[in-house]
Amino acid sequence: MGSIHGGAFVPALIVVDMQEDFCPPTGSLAVQDGRTIAPLINTLLAQPGFVARVATLDWHPTDHISFASNHPAPNNKPFESFIEMQNPAPGKETEIKLQQLWPVHCVADSPGAAIIPEIESNRVDLLVYKGKHSQVEMYSAIADAFGNLDPAVTAQSVNMDLISALRAKGVTDVFVVGLAGDYCVKCTAVDAVKAGFRSWLIEEGTKCVVPAGWDTVKEELRAAGVSVIHADDA
Ligand code: VGL
Ligand code: ZN
Numbered sequence: 472m473g474s475i476h477g478g479a480f481v482p483a484l485i486v487v488d489m490q491e492d493f494c495p496p497t498g499s500l501a502v503q504d505g506r507t508i509a510p511l512i513n514t515l516l517a518q519p520g521f522v523a524r525v526a527t528l529d530w531h532p533t534d535h536i537s538f539a540s541n542h543p544a545p546n547n548k549p550f551e552s553f554i555e556m557q558n559p560a561p562g563k564e565t566e567i568k569l570q571q572l573w574p575v576h577c578v579a580d581s582p583g584a585a586i587i588p589e590i591e592s593n594r595v596d597l598l599v600y601k602g603k604h605s606q607v608e609m610y611s612a613i614a615d616a617f618g619n620l621d622p623a624v625t626a627q628s629v630n631m632d633l634i635s636a637l638r639a640k641g642v643t644d645v646f647v648v649g650l651a652g653d654y655c656v657k658c659t660a661v662d663a664v665k666a667g668f669r670s671w672l673i674e675e676g677t678k679c680v681v682p683a684g685w686d687t688v689k690e691e692l693r694a695a696g697v698s699v700i701h702a703d704d705a
Pocket of ligand 1: 488493529537573610650651652653654655656
């Protein structure tokens with residue numbers, strides 16, 4: 472790794488949401504073939520070149536705004552319904568976004584929130600918990616749906632900010648894999664560009680909630696400055 476890059480190249484790996492609830496056969500929000508990417512992710516985790524190996528966990532309270540069952544009928548169908556979500560940052564409450572609803576998933580400390588045992592988690596040196604704030608969606612490991620970066624607002628983790636952790640290690644490039652390609656992986660890769668890193672998404676290292684939409688997602692990623700690459704290129 473590194474031969475194709477000029478200048479400083481200090482890579483980090485971000486493994487997004489390889490959790491039971493996103494994997495067949497039992498996951499409540501199972502992504503088709505989600506478990507099959509574990510061997511490639513383990514190969515990447517074992518690469519000596521990364522200065523940081525991060526795993527993110529979707530980690531929701533039971534009253535999370537994204538759970539369809541927390542909203543009244545008829546606008547409470549998982550995968551289909553959207554509700555209005557307010558920016559939780561002080562002074563920004565008038566900012567509204569439409570929020571897609573999901574089945575209950577990745578409830579903090581529940582079996583569904585566990586990283587799947589196929590992933591060699593012992594190689595991970597930083598765990599990032601996200602989606603802990605009950606009133607805002609947070610697909611990205613870096614910022615919530617409104618771009619709030621302050622951990623006090625996003626409650627993304629306990630006393631930790633992923634960007635500062637990466638900057639402290641001098642990271643220039645992040646390589647993103649995991650679940651799901653069209654939600655949390657995409658948003659993390661895009662926010663990494665916004666945070667000033669070169670951002671690479673390894674195509675064979677992800678699976679999508681809607682596989683048929685991947686070509687469109689790739690266009691969005693490229694437009695946002697993310698390089699979508701194959702595992703062999705990394
Ligand atoms: C995700 C939907 C809801 C993901 C998380 O990890 O892609 N998708 N929460
Ligand atoms: Zn979630």
